[in-house]
Amino acid sequence: MGTRIALDAMGADQGLGVTVEGAVVAARDRNLTVVLVGNEDEISQRLKQYRTNGLSIVIRHAPETVGMQESPSAALRKKKQSSIRVGLELVKNGEADGFISAGNTGAVMATALVTLGPLPGVERPAIAIIVPTLKGRSLVLDAGANADCKARHLLQFAIMGDVYARQIMGKPSPTVGLLSIGEEESKGNELTREAFRGLEEEPSLNFIGNVEGREVLMGTADVIVCDGFTGNIALKIIEGAAEFFTLSLKEELGKGLAGMAGALLARGAFKRFKKLVDYSEYGGAPLLGVRGVIIICHGRSTAKAIANAIRAAAECVENRVIEHIIEGIAVS
Amino acid sequence: MGTRIALDAMGADQGLGVTVEGAVVAARDRNLTVVLVGNEDEISQRLKQYRTNGLSIVIRHAPETVGMQESPSAALRKKKQSSIRVGLELVKNGEADGFISAGNTGAVMATALVTLGPLPGVERPAIAIIVPTLKGRSLVLDAGANADCKARHLLQFAIMGDVYARQIMGKPSPTVGLLSIGEEESKGNELTREAFRGLEEEPSLNFIGNVEGREVLMGTADVIVCDGFTGNIALKIIEGAAEFFTLSLKEELGKGLAGMAGALLARGAFKRFKKLVDYSEYGGAPLLGVRGVIIICHGRSTAKAIANAIRAAAECVENRVIEHIIEGIAVS
Numbered sequence: 001m002g003t004r005i006a007l008d009a010m011g012a013d014q015g016l017g018v019t020v021e022g023a024v025v026a027a028r029d030r031n032l033t034v035v036l037v038g039n040e041d042e043i044s045q046r047l048k049q050y051r052t053n054g055l056s057i058v059i060r061h062a063p064e065t066v067g068m069q070e071s072p073s074a075a076l077r078k079k080k081q082s083s084i085r086v087g088l089e090l091v092k093n094g095e096a097d098g099f100i101s102a103g104n105t106g107a108v109m110a111t112a113l114v115t116l117g118p119l120p121g122v123e124r125p126a127i128a129i130i131v132p133t134l135k136g137r138s139l140v141l142d143a144g145a146n147a148d149c150k151a152r153h154l155l156q157f158a159i160m161g162d163v164y165a166r167q168i169m170g171k172p173s174p175t176v177g178l179l180s181i182g183e184e185e186s187k188g189n190e191l192t193r194e195a196f197r198g199l200e201e202e203p204s205l206n207f208i209g210n211v212e213g214r215e216v217l218m219g220t221a222d223v224i225v226c227d228g229f230t231g232n233i234a235l236k237i238i239e240g241a242a243e244f245f246t247l248s249l250k251e252e253l254g255k256g257l258a259g260m261a262g263a264l265l266a267r268g269a270f271k272r273f274k275k276l277v278d279y280s281e282y283g284g285a286p287l288l289g290v291r292g293v294i295i296i297c298h299g300r301s302t303a304k305a306i307a308n309a310i311r312a313a314a315e316c317v318e319n320r321v322i323e324h325i326i327e328g329i330a331v332s
Numbered sequence: 333m334g335t336r337i338a339l340d341a342m343g344a345d346q347g348l349g350v351t352v353e354g355a356v357v358a359a360r361d362r363n364l365t366v367v368l369v370g371n372e373d374e375i376s377q378r379l380k381q382y383r384t385n386g387l388s389i390v391i392r393h394a395p396e397t398v399g400m401q402e403s404p405s406a407a408l409r410k411k412k413q414s415s416i417r418v419g420l421e422l423v424k425n426g427e428a429d430g431f432i433s434a435g436n437t438g439a440v441m442a443t444a445l446v447t448l449g450p451l452p453g454v455e456r457p458a459i460a461i462i463v464p465t466l467k468g469r470s471l472v473l474d475a476g477a478n479a480d481c482k483a484r485h486l487l488q489f490a491i492m493g494d495v496y497a498r499q500i501m502g503k504p505s506p507t508v509g510l511l512s513i514g515e516e517e518s519k520g521n522e523l524t525r526e527a528f529r530g531l532e533e534e535p536s537l538n539f540i541g542n543v544e545g546r547e548v549l550m551g552t553a554d555v556i557v558c559d560g561f562t563g564n565i566a567l568k569i570i571e572g573a574a575e576f577f578t579l580s581l582k583e584e585l586g587k588g589l590a591g592m593a594g595a596l597l598a599r600g601a602f603k604r605f606k607k608l609v610d611y612s613e614y615g616g617a618p619l620l621g622v623r624g625v626i627i628i629c630h631g632r633s634t635a636k637a638i639a640n641a642i643r644a645a646a647e648c649v650e651n652r653v654i655e656h657i658i659e660g661i662a663v664s
Contacts, residue, residue, distance in 0.1 A: 133576070134576060134579060134580070144513055147513060147520060147521040147522075148521045148522050179565060180561075180565075181476055181479060181560075181561055181564040181565060181568075187479075188479060188561070189479040189480045189559075189561040190479075190480050192561075212565075212568050213564065213565040213566065213567070213568030213569040213571070213572060214568040214569070214571050214572035214575075215572065216569060216572060217569075217572045217573055217575070217576035218572060218575075218576070227521075228513075229512075229513055229520070229521040229524075229562070230561070230562060230565060232513040232545065233511060233512075233513060233544075233545040233562060233565070233566060234545065234565060234566070234569050235545070236513075236544050236545030236546040237545040237546070237548060237549075237566050237569045237570060237573070238569060238573055239545070239546050240545060240546035240547065240548055240549045240550060241549055241569070241570055241573035241574070241577070242573070242577065243546075243549070243550075244465070244466060244549035244550070245573070245574065245577040247466060248466070249581070
């Protein structure tokens with residue numbers, strides 16, 4: 001049966017087509033069980049389009065769906081039977097080992113906190129996002145779960161990010177950087193100056209000091225910690241910059257015959273490049289610090305991104321990420 | 333004689349060659365006087381390489397130079413005869429109408445604050461940076477002068493940015509956005525939620541609400557306000573993203589024959605693109621809120637960037653940016 005991953009079948013912008021296909025792809029690819037959570041009729045209807053012989057895919061009915069624009073607190077209060085809530089309760093009751101949703105991020109976070117609760121010693125669970133860099137991949141957290149943070153929260157983010165980078169990203173001794181302005185310890189704002197001292201004193205971390213905005217995509221640090229406001233702005237700026245550069249370069253290439261011929265010849269490279277910067281491909285963002293493996297996917301996820309997230313969740317379970325975080329926090 | 337702009341001749345990474353040439357280019361281009369401030373012998377030696385007949389370029393001796401890595405407070409205390417200090421005192425004494433430096437940014441800011449002081453009602457002068465967008469150009473402030481801000485500082489930044497966009501960037505009714513996470517008023521951190529209310533209530537501003545990181549390069553707002561920590565990280569991420577995208581696209585284009593041929597044909601487009609994203613070309617960053625027109629240039633400035641900054645400073649003087657800021661702050 002393997003690891004059991006519950007998937008919010010109702011959550012993607014493109015609907016059931018994407019989630020069900022992602023589940024089928026992941027179940028074909030490795031030994032695991034996918035529990036599709038949502039409207040039973042719609043899911044089974046959609047599943048018939050695929051050859052599922054020998055695959056371990058089951059359906060768990062959830063009659064309600066949380067809309068993308070719905071207020072997380074309202075969803076939490078009113079929709080006790082939503083695919084998000086039902087999926088998270090499977091994790092709580094031990095019927096699933098992890099949960100994935102490409103739905104309303106705020107609702108997933110709020111419901112996970114209420115249903116599963118935080119890990120011992122973790123005051124603020126954080127969303128961690130993998131970004132491509134010139135050297136490979138780095139993990140940035142918090143990416144937006146906590147707009148206002150204390151220095152000790154940043155230390156907890158660092159410990160959780162360190163575990164994820166070791167166990168899932170194949171980095172045996174990840175470097176940890178603090179996102180700030182200026183490299184010296186004295187640079188930064190009140191929050192980062194205080195956090196710097198805590199990070200420096202933590203013996204379990206390979207802390208390399210402040211990392212400036214320019215360094216994020218250079219891959220200077222494997223794990224980059226920041227408050228959720230700064231992290232969210234940083235990551236959205238990278239998204240916007242990718243769009244800006246692609247569009248303006250295309251426009252420039254369209255000017256003049258040589259440029260147009262060049263653009264035509266370079267089309268394959270452009271496609272590969274787009275994939276490189278499309279970090280939804282990396283398989284979702286773990287919500288670290290709650291009692292369970294939770295991965296949040298972009299609303300615009302493709303079936304491939306969903307399948308990657310299912311694989312990442314299974315790896316988190318099998319590599320005991322939660323247990324390692326509990327240990328890391330306990331000794332810090 | 334025209335407007336008189338003092339230029340720190342000693343401040344650029346590439347040395348006197350860049351600053352003196354920038355001065356010559358600007359003085360040829362429009363009716364103004366450039367006061368080159370620094371080592372008299374070195375400057376006059378360098379000036380001999382250019383035809384300066386009929387140009388209004390004068391030299392003001394300053395025996396000391398502030399290094400790029402020097403502590404601003406030490407420079408302020410110990411180097412009373414630095415090119416930065418002497419140049420700013422020319423502005424203070426009315427011998428120059430504006431001052432430009434590509435030197436140590438911290439030292440320019442600290443010395444400007446001490447020498448000239450802030451404008452009435454301005455608690456925190458801010459560095460404003462022009463970024464290219466899909467729609468043209470936007471102004472982001474504060475770009476790093478103030479790591480920790482209060483909500484009322486952000487309101488002052490908005491008023492100063494609004495004046496600059498009107499008077500210098502050719503935007504008669506600039507839209508003003510607050511850099512935050514999420515579009516709704518309720519989204520953001522403590523600082524931005526409070527700042528939102530102040531911005532909304534200010535009748536002189538065309539405030540369009542929160543602007544997310546993704547929107548910065550889309551050109552959604554003409555003026556984007558934020559604290560200096562967030563602004564600095566945002567701008568450095570854009571710089572790093574430009575490097576990242578250029579390098580990874582070049583690498584992708586290098587793969588395979590078609591890509592290589594494409595890259596060769598597209599070389600001109602690449603060069604134009606690089607210029608588009610190299611915002612040092614835009615002529616430096618005004619330090620808004622001090623008693624005088626001050627423009628800070630990137631250490632890596634070219635002669636062209638210096639010439640552009642001299643022109644921008646002359647425009648600030650001629651369009652009475654300082655007086656407009658005083659008025660704007662007074663009625664807010």
